Amino acid sequence: MEESTRIxxxxxxxxxxxxxxxxxxxxxxxARRNLKSYTAQIFSIGTSHLTSIKHQKQGEQPIEEGLSHAxxxxxxxxxxxxxxxxxxxxxxxxxxxVYRNPRAFHQSYLEMExxxxxxxxxxxxxxxxxxxxxxxxxxxxxxxxxxxxxxANPFLTQDPSEAHVFFLPISITHIVSxxxxxxxxxxxxxxxxxxxxxxxxxxxxxxxxxxxxxxxxLFVACHDWGAYLSGKDTKRELYENSIRVVCNxxxxxxxxxxxxxxxxxxxxxDGRIARPERDIDPNQRTLLAFFAGGAHxxxxxxxxxHWKGKDPEVVVYEYLPKGLNYYSFMKRSKFCLCPSGYEVGxxxxxxxxxxxxxxxxxxxxxxxxxxxVLDWSKFSVQIPVEKISxxxxxxxxxxxxxxxxxxxxxxxxxxxxxxxxxxxxxxLISMTLHSVWLRRLNVxxxx
Numbered sequence: 001m002e003e004s005t006r007i008x009x010x011x012x013x014x015x016x017x018x019x020x021x022x023x024x025x026x027x028x029x030x031a032r033r034n035l036k037s038y039t040a041q042i043f044s045i046g047t048s049h050l051t052s053i054k055h056q057k058q059g060e061q062p063i064e065e066g067l068s069h070a071x072x073x074x075x076x077x078x079x080x081x082x083x084x085x086x087x088x089x090x091x092x093x094x095x096x097x098v099y100r101n102p103r104a105f106h107q108s109y110l111e112m113e114x115x116x117x118x119x120x121x122x123x124x125x126x127x128x129x130x131x132x133x134x135x136x137x138x139x140x141x142x143x144x145x146x147x148x149x150x151x152a153n154p155f156l157t158q159d160p161s162e163a164h165v166f167f168l169p170i171s172i173t174h175i176v177s178x179x180x181x182x183x184x185x186x187x188x189x190x191x192x193x194x195x196x197x198x199x200x201x202x203x204x205x206x207x208x209x210x211x212x213x214x215x216x217x218l219f220v221a222c223h224d225w226g227a228y229l230s231g232k233d234t235k236r237e238l239y240e241n242s243i244r245v246v247c248n249x250x251x252x253x254x255x256x257x258x259x260x261x262x263x264x265x266x267x268x269x270d271g272r273i274a275r276p277e278r279d280i281d282p283n284q285r286t287l288l289a290f291f292a293g294g295a296h297x298x299x300x301x302x303x304x305x306h307w308k309g310k311d312p313e314v315v316v317y318e319y320l321p322k323g324l325n326y327y328s329f330m331k332r333s334k335f336c337l338c339p340s341g342y343e344v345g346x347x348x349x350x351x352x353x354x355x356x357x358x359x360x361x362x363x364x365x366x367x368x369x370x371x372x373v374l375d376w377s378k379f380s381v382q383i384p385v386e387k388i389s390x391x392x393x394x395x396x397x398x399x400x401x402x403x404x405x406x407x408x409x410x411x412x413x414x415x416x417x418x419x420x421x422x423x424x425x426x427x428l429i430s431m432t433l434h435s436v437w438l439r440r441l442n443v444x445x446x447x
Contacts, residue, residue: 063164067441070111077107084110092426097378098409105373109426112437118155118218119163120148121202124170128178128194132171135271137347140247140263140428141173141222143419147429148220152422155433164440165218165243166208170198172221172229191225192234199235211447215241218436222247222263224343227254243439245432247345252365258442261435264369264428265347266419273421276354276414277331282404288313288395289360290329291337292320293348299339299362302388314392330355334403335381335395340366349380350417358406360395362388370416370431372438379409 077084083093084107094102094109124130130149132142147153148167157163175194181187203209209217214237219230226246231254232239239254249255249262268274295301295318307316316337320326330336336352337360344366352359359380361368368376376382383394398406416431423429 061447063162063447064444066115067164067444070108070115071441073111074104074107077103083107092415094373094426096409096412098375098413099373100375101373108373108438108441109434112434113154113425116155116164116433116437116440117157117162118148118153118165118167118433119157119160119208120167120169121206123201123205124198127174128171129198130169131174133173135268137265137267138173138222138247139268139271140266140419141171141220141226143421144220144245144263144429144432145169145171147421147423150422160206160208163208163216165216165436166202167218168198168202168242170195170219170221172226173223175229176223176225188228191229195229195238196235199238209237212445213237213241215443216440216445217242218245219243220245220263222265224248243436245436248343249367250344250365251367255367257367259439261432261439262345262367262369262371263432264350264417265345266350266417266428267347273419274354275418277327277356279356279411280331282334282407285332285334285357287315287329287333289335289337289391290315290333290357291339292317292326292329293339293341294318296341297343299364299385299388300341302385303337303339303362306389307391311392314395327351327355330357333357334407335360337362337391340364353410353414353417356407356411356414358403358410360391370435372435374413374416379406379413381406 073084078101081103083103094106096102099105130145132145133139134142134146148156149169150156160166172195175191179190179194181190184190199209199214217238219238219242221227221230221244224247227244227248227250230238230242230244230246238244240256241259243259243261244255245261245263246255247263247265249260251257255262266274291303291307293300295304303316304318307314308318309316315329315333317324320329330352334357336348336355336357338346338348338352339362340346344363346363349359349361349368361376361380361382362385363382364385368374381395381398383391387394415426417428418424419428423433
């Protein structure tokens with residue numbers, strides 16, 4: 001068989017895999033095994049099958065055709081075990097064990113930069129629309145909304161025919177701030193109506209929602225009520241089909257894996273954008289673990305009941321006494337406890353990473369941010385709720401070598417949790433957009 005024919009068959013086989021398998025960043029060795037098992041059959045594929053693929057390809061619209069090329073290039077990076085280089089933009093290339101498959105991630109990120117376009121609807125007036133909080137614990141919601149409407153954003157398009165995703169510029173935090181009233185019998189109703197009415201407006205005015213049933217639409221919220229106010233009681237298509245990017249990513253409360261996206265929370269008390277602290281020598285981290293926070297929810301209550309004021313190595317406060325500095329404790333600790341509060345997500349995870357402190361995650365039904373590409377087991381410790389009483393034993397059981405490895409990897413992933421305005425490559429907003437990009441890659445629409 002001629003070499004050109006072999007290459008054509010190999011490429012066609014990979015395109016077939018795109019139809020058979022949804023795109024995901026599997027373990028690298030497993031991905032190679034899957035590819036190897038199918039490439040073993042490469043010479044038995046008939047030309048009639050190749051023709052059917054060709055006809056299917058010719059029938060695709062430009063948006064879906066571009067996504068097909070992106071899927072193919074990502075699979076090729078896995079199969080050939082190499083990196084695509086682009087000297088104009090490659091200031092960073094992911095390497096190492098913190099990534100599930102660094103080559104797939106790198107190629108996917110380059111494909112996103114090359115192709116991904118977002119159209120933001122213009123309807124609505126601030127502050128409920130086109131605005132959001134930029135300080136305190138929900139600040140990432142406002143910064144994300146503002147970034148999506150920043151004219152300098154390279155992913156933003158003014159031409160909806162180019163868009164892969166359509167952004168709904170709704171701020172749940174501001175809806176709660178301006179619409180919520182505790183003294184009415186149905187205080188949820190007016191909040192849900194704001195979201196539902198906005199969807200109805202854009203459904204009536206534009207064809208884009210109706211043609212995909214909302215599957216290529218993007219919604220973001222960091223407020224605790226964000227997942228509920230975008231739930232099926234508000235607008236079923238929004239809940240079932242749209243890409244919801246939320247801090248309260250609780251799978252037991254309607255967060256849909258592989259469709260929705262976990263948004264990493266950040267706490268900006270005074271609105272100033274935080275940066276990772278300069279690292280210190282591990283020998284200066286004299287505390288084993290630290291936590292300070294209110295008894296919000298059963299997980300924190302358990303942490304406080306077992307550890308508050310009971311051990312000089314596992315330092316736990318409900319509220320820090322006056323004169324003590326929260327971040328100073330984090331900087332002096334090897335491990336920072338990050339238990340869920342009333343909701344599953346907590347900005348303490350990001351704070352721990354910024355302080356070079358290994359996060360100890362204590363949560364239930366919480367898919368961690370960027371889990372598509374990051375292997376959290378390589379730079380964090382996860383402790384089940386039922387083992388809260390064993391925190392010290394578990395952490396003491398980790399060797400010094402293991403701790404130092406975890407800590408070095410925390411420093412490695414810091415760049416992915418830093419907020420920049422405007423966004424920078426591989427930072428918090430760009431990584432969140434990459435998670436959205438992956439969800440859009442996994443959906444093939446017929447329009």
